[in-house]
Amino acid sequence: MLSKAKIKLIRSLEHRKYRNEQGLFVVEGDKTVREMLASPLSVVCLLADAAWIEQLPVVLQTKASETVPVTAQELAQVSFLKTAHRAMALVRIPEYTPDLDEIVSCLSLYLDGVQDPGNLGTIIRIADWFGIRHVLCGAGCADTFNPKTIQSTMGAVIRVKTCSVNIDFLEQLHSKYPEHPIYGAFLDGENIFQQSLPARALVVMGNESKGISPKTAKLVANRILVPSYPAGEPTSESLNVATATAIVCSEFRRQISCDTLP
């Protein structure tokens, strides 16, 4: 049975302000909720129908601090989806402060105003696939813990650390590690497939319509482009930012893997 207070709490979590106040976010989807229960993240409340809860392994049944059996109707009432699934979880937002030394020891992403929650979520899922553990969200980015973003990550948010930062962070990184390569995707960049890419780098991806801002661009020494084919033919103005991120990350990883082939 879903209390009025709980309904109010869940609904409030649609808004970033209340998510931050409560330190909570909403996860929907039978599979993703299950993954959350099995993850190191802290599930504060599990809402699901009794049969769904029962089919869970016992160790997962007792994982949430609170378990509330609900009817399909009750779940539909609080769901952020058009068609509610059978389970929902309220999960504690993981605390994460990015560490410069850690960032420069691997391949990481810096998003310069990726404002669509679906694109951000897809990018986090891509990062997960390519073993990128840090996604830094610069000014103007959607919120990782927005229900739409979480939905698009398909559970990847369990493994990928994301954090809101601003240009100062990028400037600190560049001033402490001036040799650390910073790449960025630009429509007038160099063909990525003609570059020899390093294993450790920061890759900057820009806003859906404006690309990388001039302020951020100043810190990007290596301007890259996913070239259209055939070169010079009329085509779309650009790729979607999540699509471009996928190809860029894939190429960074392909080059490492080729290097290490027997």
Added chain:
Amino acid sequence: MLSKAKIKLIRSLEHRKYRNEQGLFVVEGDKTVREMLASPLSVVCLLADAAWIEQLPVVLQTKASETVPVTAQELAQVSFLKTAHRAMALVRIPEYTPDLDEIVSCLSLYLDGVQDPGNLGTIIRIADWFGIRHVLCGAGCADTFNPKTIQSTMGAVIRVKTCSVNIDFLEQLHSKYPEHPIYGAFLDGENIFQQSLPARALVVMGNESKGISPKTAKLVANRILVPSYPAGEPTSESLNVATATAIVCSEFRRQISCDTLP
């Protein structure tokens, strides 16, 4: 001034049945509508505010068979978007029957039940970027001319030919051209980066949750995978289908381009 009949017509075009009956689809967005006017497609009706129409080059102002100046309020009333733009166009669905000889002369896509309109639109945009001129939509696919699909293509539908086909088409292709390579993305496929990919091929991408159907899979001789990194580490179950399509198409084109480098 928007007549009741026009409002009814536009609203009906949300549904595939009426789009097919009328042979029309809806395009929204100032930029995409402009692109449609400049394209070889037949714009049957342009709806926009008077100032927007006036700023068009004269040759585009007279392109639509009918031009209806509307207020922002009128446009919002018929828009399929949360926030309407300043212009909408009703465009004739281009007739296109795929030709086997043409399909085997280039790199083409066959979508085996890509059901999300946003994914289909993103894939058409990706096809455009990589010079893929034919996207064959197998059974269970979303409709190219769904307003959501059209929105995601960002105008790419002008250059990419799409067509609804079924498994018979694939069987005919295979029986007429048994040597024509058919690739398909599978989670147990071979690492795409370790393959030597041909310039001419048909690439099959599957449904969001079920992948390529067993019936279609029988015709796929070359099973490929975009590998996660590092190999064997826990990660997301899969990439989103549009993301995977982007990386696959990009790799096909990269290999051709590398071959032709000086």
